[in-house]
Amino acid sequence: MSAPHIVYNEGYLDEQTKRVIRRALLKGVAIPGFQVPFASREVPMPRGWGTGGVQVTAAVIGASDTLKVIDQGADDTTNAVSIRAFFEKVAGARSTTRTDEATIIQTRHRIPETPLAEKQILVYQVPIPEPLRFLEPRETETRRLHALEEYGLMYVKLYEDIARYGHIAKTYDYPVLVNGRYVMAPSPIPSFDNPKMHQSPALQLFGAGREKRIYVIPPFTDVESLGFEDFPFEPQRFDQPCEICGSVGVYLDEVIIDDRGNAMFVCSDTDHCERTATASVRDETTEVSA
Amino acid sequence: MKNETPLLSVTGAGHRYGDRFGCRDVSFDLWPGEVLAVVGESGSGKSTLLGMLSQRLTLDEGTIRYRTARLSDADLGGAGEDERMAEDLLDLSTLSEREVRRLWRTDWGFVHQNAADGLRMHVSAGGNVGEPLMANGWRHYGKIRAEAEEWLRRVEIPADRIDEAPATYSGGMRQRVQIARNLVFGPRLVFMDEPTSSLDVSVQARLLDLIRSLVAELGLAVVVVTHDLAVARLISHRTLVMKDGVVIESGLTDRVLDDPQAAYTQLLVSSILQG
Known part of the structure; x- marks a missing residue:
């Protein structure tokens, strides 16, 4: 009995689908922070496990690329390992755990500590792309708020935090204003990582598979974390160094x-x-x- | 301080639901500081009229013009827009959605019958009152908080409950928070849709008292929809009586209620229970 021989298209997705995603990415680059709808496809993993990130990676990866996948900062978790293996198989790409060697880094919940460089692409897995979602449940309304640049609501959330806790208590998925125009959810990265998005030389792509949205921060774009004049944004801080390597100023x-x-x-x-x-x-x- | 031009000028306005008019041929002028009551039985087109005036429902015939003082110094739009804005009376149908929403934020309040429609029930009272300020670009927490505190004090919400959500409040308190939220940004025109009818009688009286004093103090123009003639009597200067989508009588409130001309108004006035 011979097993059926399956040949996958390069990057798993078919060429038309990759074109759809690339078009969405280009539109995203043209309008930084704007959520571009796209036809999210099925990929061999459940929704909510990074299908958006995988589709974006599949659309930009080629045989000459080196892929790094991190999950909460770690290269060795099940999800990270299997996504790396997946693209080694379907795209013929090499993989690495070193940030400085990678051309594409797919990430969940972190931005690497090593500063990113030009020609690197950071692909974020995004569960909920809409920063206003938990304040305004209607998609029609949130789209209108983005279109008309009405972001008062986002500050209500920050106000509530200060009123209740005395400081802005949101420590992950901290809303940012991209290029002075669109308020964007940076995916659940810690607010510690927020400053790294500002004027980053790398291209930052965000894919939300379940919610069918793609958005982009082009290289060298202003990314400002929201805050009040008297309660400005403050990233998390850690007082002690890492107990293994002794690094300070890391998450x-x-x-x-x-x-x-x-x-x-x-x-x-x-x-x-x-x-x-x-x-x-x-x-x-x-x-x-x- | 009689102004030359009215704040709001309505001529022959109508809104259609399918091929039937919800209200039709409504004309009136409203001056700053004036309270206009719209009374009528349920289904007479009162709320449709209010929705239409506040641009929540489409205007299918006639015109609504509004005197925009603040849009002229607005930071949006080009020079052509500024010229148009500087005119005395502006036809609301020429406004873009962005400009209408700007009016909602800066010039118009809307008090719903059910406070849950006008408030975020799980955001604290302070946040609810502060939201319009934040929508208008306030970015200083201390100032927003101070303004919210001040307004909650004016509507008699105890200071120690500012951080509680309206979901934990009584009906009367919710309605007062809603009023504070709609007055905090200094509107010039406030629409009220049955502001007191979901409350019990003693609370109603206090709320009406509050509305009356705030309106007088701030010189607001108010359009208040009610089916309760007592409310009209207590707070309004002029009254429109509506039936089947048309205005059948209008005039000074005291005149309309003491000397009703139309048969329906006579019926309405005589149906009030006398103690």
């Missing part, structure tokens, strides 16, 4: 290490952590030998 995850609730704080970006740790070990070795 830390709390990891529970035993049954008594003890925890350690370590880098959420595994690639950054690994490279910093290796580098410091090498430094120590050099010092000792010198």
Whole structure:
């Protein structure tokens, strides 16, 4: 008994679908932060697991690309590993865990610590593309609010936070104003990462598969996190360094290490952590030998 | 302080539902500081008229003109638009959706019968009152908060309940929050659709008192729709009586209620229970 031999088109999606997505991407580049509707296709994973990101990646990836996939900063989670393997198989692309070597980085919930460069593409998986969604449930109305640039409602959310907690308590998916025009949901990245989007040299693509929306931040675009004059946006801060590599000024995850609730704080970006740790070990070795 | 031109001038206005008119051939002028009551039985086209005036329903015949003082210094549009805006009376049908929504934000209030329609029930009272300010570009939390506090005080909401959601309030309090929300941005014209009819009688009286004093204090023009003649008597200067979508009688409120001319108005006035 022979297994049926399946030949996939390059990047899994058929050429027409890739054209549809590329057209949406181009429109997104032309209107930074605007949510472009697109015909979201089925991909071999359930909706909500990054189907939007996978479709966007499939539309831009080629055999000469090097793909990195991160899930909450980690390269080694099930989802990240299987998406990497998927594109190795269907696009013939190489994959890497190193941020600086990748040409395309598909991400869920993080922007890498290593600064991105020109000619790199960051693809975000987006669960809910509409920043006004939980304040205004009607899609017809939110589209109108975007069209007429009426963003008072977004500030109501921030007002409520300050009234209740004394500061803006939203720490992820923190709304941003792109290019001075569209308010955009940056996908559930921590607000720690928000400043990295501003004037980033990389192209940032956002794909929401279930909600069928694509939006884009072109390179070197202004991305301003919203805030009040007397309560401006403040990204999260961490006082202690990473307990593995000793980095400061990075986003830390709390990891529970035993049954008594003890925890350690370590880098959420595994690639950054690994490279910093290796580098410091090498430094120590050099010092000792010198 | 009698103005030369009215604030709102309506001529032959009508709105059609399919091939039947919800209200038709309505004409009146409204001056600043004036309260106009629209009374009539249910189904007489009162709310349709209100929807039409506030541009929530389409105007299918006639014209509605409005004196726009503030749009002339508005930051939107080009020079041509500014010229048009500077005219005394502006035909509302020439406005784009953006301009109509601007009127909603800056010039017009709309108080719904059911407070849940006009409020965000799960946003705090302070947030509800502050929202129109934020929509108008206020970006200073302290100032927004102070203004919301001030307005909640004016509508007699206890200061310690500012951070509670209207969902936790009584009907009368909700209605008062709604009024604060509609007055906080300094409108010149307020539409009210049965503002008191879902409340019990003692609360009604206090709310009417409040509306009357705020209106007098701020010099607002108000169009209030009601089926309750007592409300018309208490707060309005002039009254329109509607039946089957047309205005059958209009005049000073005291004249209309004390000396009704139309047969239907006579019936309406005589049907009030006398104690």
